[in-house]
Amino acid sequence: MSRMATTETSAEPLSIGEVAERTGLSVHALRFYEREGLLVGPVQRTSGGRRRYTASDVDWLLICVKLRESGMPLADLKRFAELVRHGPGNEAERLRLLDAHRQRVDARIQALEECRSVIAWKVGVYADHLARGEADGLWDPTA
Template identity: 60%
Template sequence: MAEVTPTLSIGEVSERTGLSVHALRFYEHEGLFVNPVRRGPGGRRVYGQDDVAWLDVCIILRASGMPVTALRRYADLVREGAGNVEERLALMREHQERVTAEISRLTESLDLIRFKVGVYEDLVDQGGAAAHQCHAPSPSAEADGMPVLQHGTAVR
């Protein structure tokens, strides 16, 4: 007896992945699925668990900033099967570099935000009476021992 693969409706896949029905149709239209989306007896889209697993990968890659064009290329490579591991690796390394650079930019931003939070907490603790410049960098900030961000902006 053949094993029956459970099928999911577009609504069920939407619930499981958090993607809207519109987004699922967009993914199909853009060629982002590895396997063609199947149709049930009434012509409605039906999905398998493997489709949901692939969508989970797509969601993570998109959330990390991978452009749709790169995701499409990745899906194409996966669809082609074995023999293109070097291309997949190159695509993922390029994306890894973009994500690493973004993390660095966000870390720098977070450092500044943390500093500002500390300054404002100190002002609140002092009753807000102290006048303090907390918005403009000073040319002499580094000489004054103030932290300076990588791009040269003093932290105030």
């Protein structure tokens, strides 16, 4: 799998709105991520107090989005961010955390594939009955 990266390599800082647009996170969610310590570096501020993000912040947030979308618990994401913030020396713990999450995702994918199989079978049953004109009373709880 290729490394996720922002489409621009500009060193120009980004506003919170621009980061929201690039990551799919709301402005509210970005503020939450910052409060919860989910970013690996401090968000810079203008003299007027407005947040200014870097391309690295966006890259990190894109990873966070995928980890959350895949069901990583917030506590695990916080721990992962903390480990990354602390720098080299804790890679084995990062690997354990990510591998445990991958195993949960794999199990969820397997469960969803089993669900899809049952649904596909049921779709086939209904399609067959409808094609033959024999759908009346198919699993009719009132019969």
